[in-house]
Every structure is written in structure tokens, then in C-alpha cells.
Amino acid sequence: MSAVTSQPSFMLRNVPYPIITAQAVDLSGTVCAPPVNASHYEFTPYEFGSWDPTIGAFTPTKYLGSSLSAGKPVSTNSCITNYDNLGFVIGTSSALLNDPGIGTDEVYDATFANFCTIPDATVSTDPDDIAVNAGIAQVLAIPNVELLSVADLYAPWPNPFYNLTSAPQVSDSETLSMVDGGESGQVNPIVPMLLPSRQLDVIIVNDNTDGTDNFPSGQELVNTYEQAKVAGLTRMPYVPPFEYFAAHNLTSHPNFFGCQNDSVATIIWVPNAALTPIGGNTSTNKIQYSEAETVAMVANGAAVMSQNNSEAWAKCLACAFMDKSNATNLPAVCTTCFTEYCVDP
Template identity: 35%
Template structure:
């Protein structure tokens, strides 16, 4: 964190000395979270640009006025759906950089010009490559089924995602989410804790409401802080038979169920949309017919979810009846409860997060732009009279119309600046909405194919979203300084430090003032803001990166 503030101009306030003076009491040091929303490949690429700008390992990210080092300063990094793909690709490939993932060679990761419906291209005919791709997907899923586990569409979806996101020619069927915890850098605290979010769905349900259970995957555990569960199971041993939180005597422990692709797929189980997109791809018609019939069969069996069976919370003492007595636990896309920003794990009282940088790539408007909807959903859930919020606190958030009418979805906005007005420990939220700085970045969530240049343009735009056009957006030259003030705000409260004048000016400018304009807004159709922001493509072509991904776990041990 001192490195971060070493290249942020805080005027006459010495932030590095401030951190040094309070380092003896770690609770006084800012506790940072970063949240990356869902939204398919749009969210992945826009979020990638943001993390690239926040990563001190990225070339030019630690120059004066940049935010490189924010990623290294963060305690938590959360994602769901497309944002979860981004997290998974970074962490499963040994916490690599976005620059390294922007590859330019067929057969490597992030080759999104090869649609996930067709699979990776080799030197042969695409039709043959695609046929082999589907055979390989089916073979791995069949192996799980043969081992005695229930399977669902998410098993296929997760395997397909792995081919694009994990640096392995076969999509890494042996890579597990829990193995992140075994890497030396994670154990040394050199990276934020990754948190992947998904929602619960009871048998027979099709709609996910605000009362649905929100689950998280971290490298150690799977579970929920919600009162419907309020418990966690060891992630490494998912697939084992648990009863009241224990594996009964005589039962074997299972490892490898937490396949990395399956976990990423769980947070993004876009079943219905996937089947609808089949007719727009150039898969050979015979193969398309076969695949469609398989997916339709899965849907008819209500298998358009991720099945966690055996249910790790079976007869668990803290679970509600619906979860306690269900042998299978059904889990779906983490954004289906409208909380498309994964804020839930970051507002838990036990984590004491001070500030959340919320990168929102949601398609909330008719033209696929954000309008604050995920913030509204999380705020409303925290106030829910059923108690589902379970003691979480969240800053007051205006309605969606106010976001558009006041332009809060066109620039960074701080929510929760005055902690004394909030009951409980609520973080200051730095809202960073997707906006067209250098390209129209409002791609459809279900666009499954991105040419390399389009991918790179989206990533560059994401960089510009969190750097204000690489520092070139008029009237936002103070942005890095004010981001620093947001980081320090709750720490100032705890240490009873007078807020520096430079931060007072920042809060006056960036904090939502509490006013509302709920009238029906005009159509929101932003145009590209600038032709160039000085950062066209920060990826270095043809990196020789030699990733050695995390490889641990088999279906049964």
C-alpha cells in the first residue's frame, strides 16, 4: 500500500507516513475490496482492463497518477459470472497478469475469436476441431457421472470455459479451486483472497428472488453467511457425504469435486441464453442438432443448474429446512438475484472491509449500459425485513432513474462517505461504471465471439474506465488523488485523524450528495468520449510466459 501511495499525489498530506505511523495496529490500516461484476465477455474484458490498471506488474501502471498497486493492496477480490471467469483465469494460472493472458497465438488462452460454441482452433479443419472438442467435453463429464456423481449442464459449460481460460490444451480437468490455497504466493499474502459468488435455488424454482441464499467460493471453503445456511464446508472435500457438518464414520472423503471450470461455470450458468445462441453459430448443422437435443434434455430434467451432490449442508444444524433436508444442493448464476456486483461477501461484518472499488459492467439498460441496479439490489437486501441480510450494512443508494438523470453511471461516484450516518460498519463504495471512453463497450452479454482487436479494445476501455481515460478526461485530473482519499476515509475515522483539505475537496466532488431525481430518464445512449487516451493496447504481443497452472485433484482419491 505504501508503494501505491508513493506514486499518488496527495498534495501536502503524506499518506506513506500516515500508514507507517499506524502500522503497529493493523486494524487501523485500510482494508480494501475490489468487486468485478457479471456480464459475460463484456464483463471479463472490461474488468480485465480495470485489474490491469490496478496491477503494479503492468507496464506504466505505477507512473505518477496511476493506480498500479491497488490490486496488491487489496485484501479481497470478488467476481461473479463473467467477472468470475476473469478471477478464475488469473488465479488458476498462478495469479498471472492480464497482459500475459492477452495472447496472440492460436491454442493459447483468451482466444475469444474462436467462439466457445466451436472450441479452440488447431491446424486442422474447424469442423473436425469442433467435433473433437465436444467429444472431449462429453468424455470428461461422463467420467464424473461414472464416478457416481450427478451431472448437469454446468458440467459441460464449465469444461467449455476452461478451454478458453485455463492454460492447458485439454482445459485442465484436474485443476481445482481449492489448490489456489496451496500456492506459495497465496500463503505469503501476496495476492487478494479470491471470492466467487453464486446463488442458491430450491428444487422446482425457476426465478431467483432477493431472499435466495448467496454462496461464496474461497480457496478454503464453500458456503454462505446468510441465515439460511450460516456455515461453510471445506472446499477441498466437496463431493464427500456430509451429515450435520461431518463425514460419518465409515464414509470416504472425496477430493477433486471443486474442479476450477465447474466452479467458474456455477457462477455463470447461462443455460437458456446458451441454447438460444446455437442458431447463430456456424457449427455444422448435424452437430448443432445433436447438441441442441442434449441441452434440451438437460433442461427438461431441470438440470440447467449446478448440482452439488451430496449436499454438504445436509442435516446441518444451522440450515433451514429447505436446505437441511435436500440431498442435492442446486446453485446458479451469481447475478440471478439482481446483485450483479459481487458485493455480498465484501460487506460481511467479519471482514471489516473499508472501501470497495466496484467495477460494474452490467447490461442494465436496453443498450447494455449500467445504471446502478446491482447497488440498489444489495442496498435493498441489506434492509430486507426477513433478516436475510444477517447484520450486513450498506450505504444508502438512489434509484436507477437518479443514476441516469444525475449522470452517476458516467463517472466514478462514492457512496457512504459519511460513516456516522450509517448503522453498522458499512464500506465506502467507489462505483466505477462501464462507459465508452475509446470504444462502444456495451456488447451483448451473449456475444460469444470477440476478434482479437475487439478484445484488446475492450480491455483498453476498461483501463480507461478506472483511470479516467489514462488521466486525460477533462476535469478528472484529480481522480488518482481522490481514489486515495476513498481508500483512507474509514481509517481516518478510526484513528480520529482530521480529513486533509485535499480529501475534503475530493469528497465534495465525488460523493453522492443524497439528492434524487426519480423522473423517467431520457434514453441513455452515450457516445465514445475520446479517440485516444494514450493507451491503445498495453498488451505485449507474443509474451513467452510459460504459465504453470495450479494442477491438483482428481475425481476420487
């Protein structure tokens, strides 16, 4: 991932700046997934770390994989590079195999759901271990999968903040066991965008969560709003309770949160919808796609973001940005747009 910093297009700022997020799970107890208030970690071409006050530390992405203690390399002779392979980073950000609902249509088998309590073992005849191995094998559709450790279901990253007293949340862990950040109930990684230092005015959220009938319900956005309040992230605009989404059919079209309020960011929330024959509403449990299915899913995503190439939507999208630019005398069409898309309970 860090190698992109030497690419001419990146150096000239001609491409988007990627921020890929994930969360960590403490496997020292019986916790399988990150809690609702879990810290958000960021992978960028330059740094990896978390702004969470109980971590508050970053390290060069290029040297992820190197063993550090108290912020210093354990080896004085060499550091590890290329551990930040982009495929591994993206895989970490979407790692879900620790979730007992994946592959089971969210019918939580008691044994599978409690696998974190099963002792690690390289060889085991325990019925629970055997049941978990069978469940994982079924999920992956790979024969003879052998679960050697619970940790095998997580993306392992050598903890660069090991023994770092200023990062008490993770200073005791030599390894960060990381998973998809959506497991904490915030599938859309909005929190890192709310940091005051980033000074973002507009955030576009393409919501593809599988809520009602595998379409977004709005619950994930509500969860982010609630956690942002707890964390004191004042750039988060007001989001009404979950019941409001259903009562006002907000999931049927894009919405603007934070209109005409310079103290908060505007969130342009674009929920997934069936705008092409395939609909785009496949379950998270589906982990294999044919080439044709992939093309169809991308086509539906393009239709959602462009609202079927709607010229009116394009104008309203521009109005949402102009609203935060302190522009005066906005076009008359913006008044119509704000009436249609701004959520102001």
C-alpha cells in the same frame, strides 16, 4: 481452487484473496432462477458455504464433491477431492443458460421461459421438450444438443449441508443446482463484503451490468441496497432510488457512497463506460468473443478503472481510502474530490 493454499505467493499473502459467489435454485418446483432474496454462497480457497441465517454453514472447499449427511461423510473410507476445479467454480459463478433471455435478445419465448415445468425425460417426443432442446442448441451453437434434464442447465454440486438441521433452507436437497448470482438482480457480489466480521471499510465495485444500452443503470446497486436493508447488513451505505441515478447522471462517472461516515463502508462505484472505440458495452447474450475482441474489452476495462490514466482520479481514489482511515488533516485536494464524487442526496 483449494490447491492455491499451498502456493508460496498465497501463503505469503502476496496475492488477492478470492471470494467467488453463486446462488442456488430449488428445482423441486417450477422455479427457474433464484429469487431477489436468494442466499449468497461463497467459494474461497478454504471454505464453501453461506452466511445466510437459514443456512449458516461452511465446509472445506478441498472436499467439495464428497457426499455428506448431517455434516458427516457418507463414505467412511474416502472423500472426493479436485471437484473444486477453478474453471468449474468460475463457470458456476457465471452459469446463465437457465435464463430464458440468454441468446434471445431478452425476448422471452413462453415455452422457453417455462421450461422448469417440463417433465425430465431421457427420451421425449413432447413438442415442448423438443422446443426447449432446440432453443438450448441455438444458444450454445452446438449441433445435436440433447437436454436430458432441466438440471443440465445448472452447475451441480453435491450438497454438503444435506440433512443438516441447522441449514433448513437446503437440508432436504442432495444436490445444489447453482447459477450466476446476478440472476437475482445483484450482478455485483457486494453482500458478502458487508459482513461485520470482515470489517471492510472500502469496497470497489466495477459495475459491468447491461442496463441501458448495455451500460450500467444503477438498478443493480439499488437492488443490493434494498436487500441489504432487509437482511440487516448495516455496513451498506445509503444508495438513492433508481430515479436519482438518471436525474443526476451518476452513470457517467465514478461515485462514492458512504463518504465521511465511519458506521458504513464506502462503496466506490465505477460504472462501465465507452472509453475506448469498442466501448465495452456488449450484451450478456454474447457468449463468444474473438481474441481481438477480448483484448479490446480488457483495454476498455483498464481505461474505465483508471479513468484514462487520470492523475486527478488516482488522487481522489486515495482520498476515498484515507477518509475511512481516521486520518486527520487530509490533503486539500480531498475536499474537491469529495465534492465531485460523493453521493449525498
